[in-house]
Amino acid sequence: MTPPQTDSPSPPHTAEPEPQGVLVIGCGALVRELRAVAALNGRCPLDVECLPAILHNRPEQIPDAVRARVRAAKDRGAHRTILVGYMDCGTGGLLDRVCADEGVERLPGAHCYELYAGADAFAGLHEAEPGTFYLTDYLVRHFDRLIMQGLGISQHPQLLELYFGNYTRVVHLAQTDDDRLAQAARQAADRLRLRCERIFTGIGGLEDRIVELAGSAVMAAA
DSSP: OOOOOOOOOOOOOOOOOOOOSEEEEEEGGGHHHHHHHHHHOOSSOEEEEEEOGGGGGOGGGHHHHHHHHHHHHHHHTOOSEEEEEOOOTTSTTHHHHHHHHHTOEEOSSSSHHHHHHOHHHHHHHHHHOSSEEEEEHHHHHTHIIIIIITTTTTTOTTHHHHHHTTOOEEEEEESSOOHHHHHHHHHHHHHTTOEEEEEEOTTHHHHHHHHHHHHHHHHHHO
16 A cells, blocks of 8 residues: 655755855055965955956956955855955046946055055155156066066067156065065166165055954944
C-alpha cells in the first residue's frame, strides 16, 4: 500500500544579511593611501574599490565612471554607506552632480594635491609659483605610464614643450619618507626640464577627511 503523500516542510527562511561598513570608491592614484587609511581605522570598517588611475588624464570621464561604480555597489547591497574617494579632479562640478543624484559624499577640495598639502598651504604654493606641476608618490611611481606615455610625450617628444613649457618647477608632495621615491621625483623633474622641490605631507589629511565623512554618514544612516 502506497503511503499517503505529505507536503515536505518548507526550508527555514534565511534573512538577507544586513549591509555593513563603508565602501570607498576612489581614484586609482590614491589606492595605497586609501588602503592604508582602511587598515588604520578600526572604528568603522572600510572597504576600498578604485577606478583606473589613467582617469587622472581624462577628468571628463570620471563622473560617468563613478556613477556606474556607485550604482553597481548599490545593486550588491553589501555596504551600509558608500563614499566617493575623489575630489572634483577637474570635472568642473560634474562629479558633484553625480554625487547629489546618487546620494553620496565625496572628498572635499579641488584635487588630491590640496587634500594632501592642506588648503591653506596649497594656496600658498600656488600663489608663490603658479607654474608648478605637482607629483604625489603614486604619480612618481607611475610617471612613465601616466605622464610620459599617457600624455603622448614618449611617442612625440615635441609635446613636452607644449605641455610643460610654461611650468617652472615640480613639487613632490610625498606621502612616505622614501629616499628612492625622492630620487625618482628628481629624475622625473629632470625629464620635464624643471627644478624639483619635495614636501612631506603623509596621509593625515586624507585619513582625517575619510574618517570624518564615514563617521558622519554612518551616524546619519543610524
